[in-house]
Amino acid sequence: xxxxxxxxxxxxxxxxxxxxxxxxxxxxxxxxxxxxxxxxxxxxxxxxxxxxxxxxxxxxxxxxxxxxxxxxxxxxxxxxxxxxxxxxxxxxxxxxxxxxxxxxxxxxxxxxxxxxxxxxxxxxxxxxxxxxxxxxxxx
Numbered sequence: 001x002x003x004x005x006x007x008x009x010x011x012x013x014x015x016x017x018x019x020x021x022x023x024x025x026x027x028x029x030x031x032x033x034x035x036x037x038x039x040x041x042x043x044x045x046x047x048x049x050x051x052x053x054x055x056x057x058x059x060x061x062x063x064x065x066x067x068x069x070x071x072x073x074x075x076x077x078x079x080x081x082x083x084x085x086x087x088x089x090x091x092x093x094x095x096x097x098x099x100x101x102x103x104x105x106x107x108x109x110x111x112x113x114x115x116x117x118x119x120x121x122x123x124x125x126x127x128x129x130x131x132x133x134x135x136x137x138x139x
Contacts, residue, residue, distance in 0.1 A: 001138065003032060004061075004068035004087070005040040011079040024126060025074060031131045036138070039064045058082075066090060070138065074126070078103045094118040095134060097126070 007025055012018040022042055032038045041061075061083055065071060071087035075098040084105065087094055094111045098104055101120060111118040119137060123130050 001036045001070060002068045003036050003038045003070045003072055003138075004065050004083075004092075005029065005032070005038055005042075006071065006073045006081065006083045006087075007040065007042045008074075008076065008079050008081075009042055011077070021076070028074070028126045028131055028134075031135065035135065039068065062086060065092065069093065070095065072134070073097070073108075075104060076124075081105065084108060088114065091115055095121070095137070097121045097123060097130070097134075099124045 005028075008021070009018070012021060025040075025042060029038060029040050029043065041057075065083060065086050069092070071084075071092040072095045073081065073084055073087075075081065075096060084094075084096075085107070088107060088111060091114050093115050094108075095118065096104065096108060096111070098120070100122060101109065104120075121130060121133060
């Protein structure tokens with residue numbers, strides 16, 4: 001199974017905040033990679049100099065979302081997310097991890113109508129229990 005993991009990258013106030021977030025999401029990526037092929041841009045980002053151009057980002061993301069069977073969005077705070085719109089339009093199976101459904105983009109709340117195996121996880125943390133829930137529901 002191929003998974004596209006979408007995480008916030010450019011919304012952080014400084015490099016230290018990005019690095020702290022990256023450390024928090026690393027365990028999820030590591031566990032998913034034990035069973036699946038996972039693409040996650042955040043793995044190669046350490047500061048703003050590592051960002052691809054918008055043109056290159058959209059080209060790569062469109063290809064990889066299209067190839068992926070599952071789209072996972074980690075949405076720890078309300079930020080714009082164009083990748084989610086792509087996944088919705090391609091009718092991908094979508095998993096959204098967020099502290100609250102109320103903070104999600106409006107269209108995200110309707111994902112089950114296009115992809116019945118999609119689901120939400122409301123949590124502020126990514127720990128072993130949440131990772132196990134994701135893996136269990138993927139199988």
